[in-house]
Amino acid sequence: xxxxxxxxxxxxxxxxxxxxxxxxxxxxxxxxxxxxxxxxxxxxxxxxxxxxxxxxxxxxxxxxxxxxxxxxxxxxxxxxxxxxxxxxxxxxxxxxxxxxxxxxx
Numbered sequence: 001x002x003x004x005x006x007x008x009x010x011x012x013x014x015x016x017x018x019x020x021x022x023x024x025x026x027x028x029x030x031x032x033x034x035x036x037x038x039x040x041x042x043x044x045x046x047x048x049x050x051x052x053x054x055x056x057x058x059x060x061x062x063x064x065x066x067x068x069x070x071x072x073x074x075x076x077x078x079x080x081x082x083x084x085x086x087x088x089x090x091x092x093x094x095x096x097x098x099x100x101x102x103x104x105x
Contacts (some may be wrong), residue, residue, distance in 0.1 A: 005072055008052040013037075014045050018068060021055060025067035 008014050017031055032042040046066060049055040054072045058065045 003048060003052045005052045005054060005076060008049050008054050009076065011045070011048075014049055017042075017045055017049065018054065018073075021066050022068045025058060025065040027063050027065055031066070 009018070013035065016035070020026060020031060020034060028039055028042055028046060031046070032039045035042065046055065049066075050057065052072070054069055055066045056069050058067060
């Protein structure tokens with residue numbers, strides 16, 4: 001089943017997992033050590049992140065390491081960019097208004 005990347009980041013646990021593996025690749029057990037949940041629960045989250053292609057699996061012997069797919073994160077950033085431009089424009093207008101009010105005082 002192909003999932004949407006926004007489904008993946010909608011869950012706070014998955015966002016926390018993304019933050020962890022952004023720093024370094026980790027095994028499911030190492031990821032589970034950071035949460036108060038079972039390794040099986042972490043595996044379900046990892047499955048969703050993998051299906052969304054936000055993480056990829058690397059095998060080293062019998063161990064699986066998960067690492068972040070930066071290009072997929074760029075898709076999220078690209079989508080957010082349109083809103084960032086709107087917010088920056090509004091903040092710039094607010095700064096101008098505040099400067100005008102300050103000059104009048």
